[in-house]
């Protein structure tokens with residue numbers, strides 16, 4: 390039986406990846422950072438009905454000793470580094486914490502893997518945010534990076550360190566440059582979930598408006614369930630490498646609003662209000678990727694359409710608000 394250690398196991402991707410790996414017969418271990426709200430910490434694993442199947446180990450990406458201990462205990466075949474301060478907007482308010490967790494945390498983990506279990510295969514959660522200020526119409530593995538936030542700068546450090554540890558020490562370390570992916574388990578602060586939650590509240594009479602930032606930004610949105618399979622596929626290859634995962638379709642925040650409100654028969658323009666407090670000091674205007682390499686080498690293609698995902702997310706939020714009045 391293979392053993393996997395996942396950092397960020399309590400997040401959206403950690404939950405879906407755990408479910409996927411358990412389905413493949415893996416023993417799944419997740420790094421859990423200490424929190425005062427420990428009752429809600431495994432909420433996403435609970436949502437998927439797998440909270441009892443994932444073995445949680447205390448640790449923090451900023452505490453190298455805890456990573457060493459976790460690796461010694463688990464002896465993993467595969468390590469997935471999904472842990473991060475992942476909310477772009479918050480990274481301007483907490484740039485150093487973001488660097489500490491998202492950049493140096495990855496460094497801590499790579500170094501711990503090198504020392505404790507250099508045979509383990511390593512996955513780094515890189516991001517399309519690294520492209521930032523777009524210089525090419527469609528982004529792929531060869532597109533130059535131009536990060537536009539402290540978060541993206543931190544991700545770039547972790548990305549290059551992953552490449553460097555592969556080239557310097559021969560680690561089987563791969564980096565997935567993933568474009569935005571969403572689901573009913575997406576954090577509420579991210580735009581898609583904020584919208585579907587807002588739609589559900591308005592539909593059920595619990596709110597009358599939805600305050601939003603930049604409606605013109607466009608993103609290449611896929612479903613997290615599809616993307617975690619791509620992560621796993623990267624680690625099954627003989628040679629480590631870097632891969633873009635995306636859908637190849639871009640949609641504006643405005644159109645996402647339109648689709649989500651339309652799903653419950655409402656006109657978004659009656660409810661959405663723009664509010665400058667949700668704007669960012671610097672914006673990533675457009676993202677649209679090409680996953681041609683992942684398709685060719687991994688046989689990976691996303692299965693869920695944007696329309697299906699919007700419907701799934703709105704329905705899940707309607708249910709949440711109906712179940713919890």
Ligand code: NDP
Pocket residue numbers: 396397398399400401402403420422424430448449450451470471472473474475476490494514515516517566567568569570571576
């Ligand atoms: P989430 O924000 O949902 O999850 C982040 C996870 O990181 C949580 O489990 C969180 O734990 C954990 N974490 C935060 N700080 C630490 C720390 N100091 N030590 C250990 N763990 C920590 O992110 P997603 O699931 O959406 O994304 C997974 C990864 O993929 C992230 O690295 C993200 O930056 C990256 N990514 C995401 C994309 C997306 O569209 N979703 C696209 C590209 C990259 P806790 O529950 O305690 O807060």
Ligand code: GDR
Pocket residue numbers: 475476477478515516517518567568569570578579580581583600601602603604606607608642667668669672673
């Ligand atoms: P992003 O995701 O920054 O792309 O990072 P987010 O959903 O936060 O923003 C997407 C776009 O929507 C615009 N926007 C708003 N965003 C939020 N959160 N709230 C609003 O009210 C709002 N109004 C408009 C934003 O300005 C932006 O243009 C996500 C994270 O998961 C990262 O960790 C990951 O690396 C990237 O996706 C790929």
